[in-house]
Structures are given as C-alpha cells and as structure tokens.
Amino acid sequence: MIEHTAQEAGAGMAADIAEQAAGYERLLAEGLAPIAAVARQVAELSPRFVLFTARGTSDHAALFAAYLTEIRLGIPAGLASPSSITVYGARPDLRDALVVGVSQSGGSPDLTEVVRVARESGAHTLAVTNNAGSPLADAAQLHIDVLAGKERAVAATKTYTAELLALLLFVEGMRTGSGQLDAADRAELDRLPELARTLIEDPTPTQLAARYRFADRLVTTGRGYAYPTARETALKLMETSYLSALAFSGADLLHGPLAMTDPDVPVLAMVGDGPAGRSMSEVLGRLAERRADVLVVGNGAPAELPAHAVRIGTPAVDERFSPLLDIVPMQRLALALALARGEDPDAPRGLKKVTETL
Template identity: 55%
Template sequence: MTEQQPGQHMAAEIAQQPAIFSGLIERRAEIAKVAEVVQQRKPRFVLFAARGSSDHAALYAKYLTEVLLQLPAGLVSPSTTTLYGGKPDLRDVLLVSVSQSGGSPDLLEVTQAARTQGALTVAVTNTSDSPLNAAAELSVDVGAGVEHAVAATKTYSATLLALYLLFDSIRGGNGEHAANLGDLAQSTLDTSTDAVTEAVRRYRFVDRVLTTGRGFSLPTALEAALKLAETSYLGARAYSGADLLHGPVAAVDGETAVLAVTSTGKGGDALHEVLDVVHGRGADVLAVGSAADKVSAALRIPVPETAEEVAPILEILPIQNLAHGLALARGGDPDSPRGLKKVTRTR
C-alpha cells in the first residue's frame, strides 16, 4: 500500500479546478432555472448566511448583488437566530445559505427560520443531499466532488463560480464572462508555477503576513489569510485596502510581508496608493492578480485578465498553491492541519 504523502490531496484538488469550472459552466442552464424563480419573486434585499471559507464566497456574492443587481445585501449573524431567537420579518428577502457540506447546524437553523419568516431561501452547497438543501426552497449544486484535504480549495472556487452564474442569470446575463474560465484556470496554474516557487522560498520563514484587496478582490484577500493561517500556522490578517490605511498600516515595517490581491478594474486601481504606502514603509509586497505588474511590489504572480467581477475565481488559484507550498516548506501537512476537521459544527 502506497504511503500518503503530505499535501497530496490538496495538490490534487487544486489541479482539478479547471475541469470543475468547465463542468459547472456546462450546467449553467440548471442554475438559470433557480435564477428564474428569484426573478419572479422580485426580492428587495439579499441576505447571505455562511461560515469560514464559504463566508468569503458569500462576501463575493454580496458584491455581485450590490454591483450587478443594484440591490442592498448583507451577511447575517447566525447567533441572532440560534442564540437569541431573533425572528425578523423577511418578506421580499432572498436568503442565500452558502455551505460546502450543507451540514452546519447554525446555517440549517437560520435557513429554516428565514423560510418561516417569509424569505425565499436558496442553498448553495457541494452536497446535494444535505440537510441544508432539504431546508431551502431552492438549491444550487456546486458540483466540485468530494474534497479530502481539510483546507478548502476546489469547493471554494467552484462556489464562487456557482454564485457568479446564479447572480449573473438573475440580472439576465448569459454567463459570457465566465465562458472560458476553465481554460484560463489551467493557464493560471501552469504559468504561475515559477513565481509561486519563488514566493515559497522568499516567505518560508516569515512570521507575520497581511493580506489586502479592494472591491471584488477583498474576499480573495480574506481567503488568502485563512489559507495561510490554517495550513502554515502563520499569523495572517486580512484588511480592505481602505481599512489598512486607517490604522493597521502603523504596524507595517520591514519585517512585514504583504500579500496584495490586485486585478484590472476599479478595485485594483484603488489599491495603488495603499501599496505605495506599505512599500514605502519597507514591507515586502507580493502582488497577485492581473494588475500585479502595475503596483509597487517586490514579487509578482500574474493572473490572466478577465472582467473584474469574475477575477476572484482565478486570483485564488496561485494563492492556494502558495499556501500548499509554504505548509510543506515549513514542515506541515496541509491535508491535515493540526486541530482542524473538514466539517465544523457551530450553533
């Protein structure tokens, strides 16, 4: 029997993403049927319920909602339902519950309560027969397949794409900006290998990392910090580029590594000044994204240019490989980080 090598599951699941994207895009018509129901119900507000990596995907969908649909959106605090018994009036509200497993008790309770209170509920999960799917009125299957590594990779990116296809369909789009993401994902993985290897060498012994982004790229910065913390046990913190200048920049110095997610578009443009400031304070900046070559940085990992609204689906790919490489270089196993389980049950 072949001995399992550290990180082999995470590496394999990162590599599966281009094919998963292509398969999900082929199922766009299924997601469009869910979107049709949402269109008919004409929600005036959208709420998202999620935890962990799925919470970052939900934040991405919040941007999609406010920018593409021009509807107000928010992230729920599950404890207002599960601990405090809150029952707000949710008529004319769309609640989207995002969960890889669909098994978290708090998200299940929130979804059940929201449906009782009049919300149209949609579950976006990677487990089509989950309790969360059964509780929601509608569901979207992420279709990423079983994920063995504790750190979410393919389920995270596939959830982003599923959410994009859903909200693009709600606005009446045809998915054109996502059409070639399978090929672009493969190109991203192939062309970033050398830069990721150099970044692993450069940051192997770093203790403190700040991640930052603006707009659609902010969820990528948040997910990057989580991946680095859970796989390499780094002290990683994520900040919006705007918030970084409001105080945390005081802690930035020559001992600080800054991972900046910057893609072509308004969010990337807004990050230029921020990176000029942190670079000027001596921070070692790693820029990731399609606009990486346009900002002040010591090292860059370019990503193919896309419409800004789908950039996060590609941005995260080399960051996942960076987290994987750093974990191995630091003597860890990213498949099984200490103290973590694949499904975390909270209430």
C-alpha cells in the same frame, strides 16, 4: 466528504487544486441550466434585499456574491450573523427577502437553523452546497449544486472556486431575468478552464514559498471583488501553515493596521484591473513608504510597485471574474509554504471539515 488515506503530505490538496479547471468545465456544462432555472425563479420573486449566511471559506464566497448582488443587481445585500438567531433567539422580519445559505458540506447546524427560521419568517430561501442531500439543502426552498465532487484535503480549494462560479452564474442569471448569461459573459467564462490551467501549472507560487518560510505574521489586502480573495488567502495560510495572517480591505488597512507593516511583515496585495484595483495605488504607495515586503497578485497594472516588491500576474479578464483565477496561485502558495514549513496541509492540526456551531 473527504477522501483521506495514507499518502504523501499535501497530495490531497494538490489534487484538489489541480481539479479546478475541470470543475469549471463541469459547472458550465452541467450546472448552467439548473442554475439558470433557479435564477429565473428568484428574479420573478423580486426580493427586496439579499442576506447571505455562511462560515469559513464559504463566507468569503458569500462576500463575493454580496458585492455582485449590490453592484450588478442594485439590490442591498449583506452577510447574516447566525448567532443572532442560534444563540440569542432573534427572529428578524425577513418577508420578501432572499436568504442564501452557502456551505460546501451543507451540514452546518447553525446555517441550517438560520435558513429554517428565515423561511418561517417569510423569506425566500436558497442553499448553495456541494451536497444536494444535505440538511441545508433540505431546509431551503431552492438549491444550487456546485458539482465540485469529493474534496480530499481539509483546507477547501476546489469547492471554494466552484461556489464562486455558481454564485456568479446565479447573480448574472438574475440580472438578465431569463437566467441566461449575456453572450459576452458566456464567451469569457468559456475561457475560464484553460486560464485556470495556466495558473495551476505556473511555478511562481512554489518558487516564492521560500520567501515566506520563516514569517511569523502576514497581511493580505484588496478592495471590491478582490477583498474576498484577500480574506480567503489569509484563511488558507492560517489553517495550513499556522501563520498569523490578517486580512484587511485596502481602505481599512490605511486606517490603523498600516502601522503593523514593515520589512518583516509580508503583505499580499490583490490588485485587479478595474475600479477597485486602481484604488489600491494609494495603498501600494503607503506600503512603499514603510518599506514593506509586498507581493502583488492579479491582472492590475499599478503605475509603480514598491521597491523589492514581487508579482504574480494573472490573466486579463473582467474584474468580476478575477476572483475565480486570482485565488489559484494563493492556494498553491499556501500548499508550498505549508510543505516548506514541514506541515501536512491535507490534515491541519486540530481541524476537521465540518465545524458544528450553534
């Protein structure tokens, strides 16, 4: 649900972004035990694969969870195509699978239908929402509340990062089998709220907005855990500044789309400190050859940045946790850029919070 009253343009989105550190604290304090209980139940069920279903911003959180599931649990995971069920009437055999619906509002009819059909076909079902009383939560056997509170702006920010953390806690809880986190992970996650605050207060994204004020097109890229951040960044820029923003994995960017990059098409590259971040070195090198306008975001340390590239550094954390921090400066860039272009990111033209698609 959105609180939207007459106020300064962007005030709602700014307030939502500012609440993310407190949201992490709340989820770690109040949500950890309920999520651990769900993780323990699902671990006992031993699903043979995990299928996530989501739309929009939540789709990027689901993609992050799919990476976690395969890398950390060794269980095949993927994202469902809701229209195969809601439009074509398909009834796939989902026995012994875990189907996870991820939605901030929990009010999307097509996701609710996917979870309902999956449950009828023998799947274990879980809803991850910001609304415990939603249709999606009612349709699933299990539910995780991301505890983000009311969101003021149409463009999702704090609900996205709350979904990321909730899904991370769930997957890591499944990995231990007890639902509890490893001590090292818990210690690092306890630092998360304060690290988020440093990024919320960093003026760099606002200062960089002028660099992209007159851009018509933009590319975002990343690999592994950083790829969902690239996709979410592109979506935020599209829905608040009406930019034509395209997101590619670093590998896909090298296969054709690289041809669109030049000094007039900015590239926002998510580069973390881990295997995926190191694999972005070739991408950055090819972008340098094309004299692309590059912004590198993250805690990775590329051996060489393209000429004229700029950088937004983020705190050094485990690669799994970087998406919970790297998106914050990108949200703030989207906010500042929209305002610089004379737009109101709280209420993007023609958009509403819940898109009803069947």
